[in-house]
Amino acid sequence: MKTLLADDHPLMREGVRQVLSQLTPPVEIIDAHDYPSLFAQAALHADLDLALVDLNMPGFAGMQGITQFRSRFPEIPLVVLSASESAHDMRSALEAGALGFIPKAASTAVMLAALRQVLAGDLYVPASLGDSYCSPHTGAAACAALQHCGLTARQLEVARLLAQGCANKAIAGMLAMSESTVKVHIAAIFRAFGVTNRTEAVLEIQRLMQKP
Template sequence: MNAGAPTILVADDHPLFREALKGAVEKLLPQARLVESENADSLFASAEAHPEADLLLLDLNMPGAHGFSALVHLRAAQPQLPVIVVSAREEAGVVRRALEHGAAGFIPKSSDPATIRAAIAAVLDGGHWSPPQAEHGEGLAPEEAHIAARIRELTPQQFRVLGMLGSGLLNKQIAHALGVSEATVKAHMTAILRKLGANNRTQAVLLAGRLALDPDAAIAAD
């Protein structure tokens, strides 16, 4: 942990749970500086603005951060930043996948404040923390690990474009949202397809869907 007041990033789209996390942090570390985010874009901006941050508490299902994609991207872009996943999904398989994607800890949202504080303290001390069910979860399937490695190669802007593709936006809409030209979006698309080994945008979205919490359901719904 950095000397002086630690900086903790709190990323969750539910204000009440953000308050609960902040309360747990403040009781453990009264001097901590807390930086809140309620969606993926604000989280990425906060992580870039605070490279010295000591910890990220990350919800898996914020807007723009579906499944493990944001965790995978952040672990590549900010490898010095420990991440604790905080999720209402408490199945053993979800916990194990989060840890194998690089999370230093996993806190179920049903945890009591004392457990949340214990997990945060363990990770800030350089350790790991996970609930007991992590031992019984299945690890990453080879295909998911392979896709995660490819996702790590995307630049932050390419990752945003891929997320917008998954939301069904067209190039023109993506260009408007990002404040860039359609030609720039097309260039990003070309790089995304190459890095993911995809032939078209539909296949790229399907590949990224392997990092969803329920990848088989996501693919079946497509």
């Protein structure tokens, strides 16, 4: 398994290397120390299984680096590793396309569990967000907007994961249902929104979620 590890602190990279050594299969780690080197290494290694990226590094401010990476390398799963424990930063990173957000204060066990979850095709949402995390865009108000469209509680869960870009297999795993059941719920969501494909459904869900 090949992982791109980006952090501007060498000691932090060394510590994360020790954690990654506990994953199976064995991990080949490629280092980057800022956003330019992150982009350069990602371009050189098309077979990356994961990018584990510090949120604040030289090259870009705020979430711009994460957004740029997801735009340039959408096929590479990205997990943010950050000293921040801000719910706003966590939400913003997930909104920008990260598949997980791991605070640097997290234990080794939590970090390993989060990485295994992402590598299995799931989204890792920090426990500190809890039930407040409804979507990458909003909280309870947006959930209510979807409910008003006639979605059942289960369809609402599928809809929010659909909007996050999760594949049917990942949705099935996270919600403990079969892929065929996921497809049934997605078909119901299509009918509720009057759309005919996944892209149109995601756009409509996100539009509703962004309503004030």
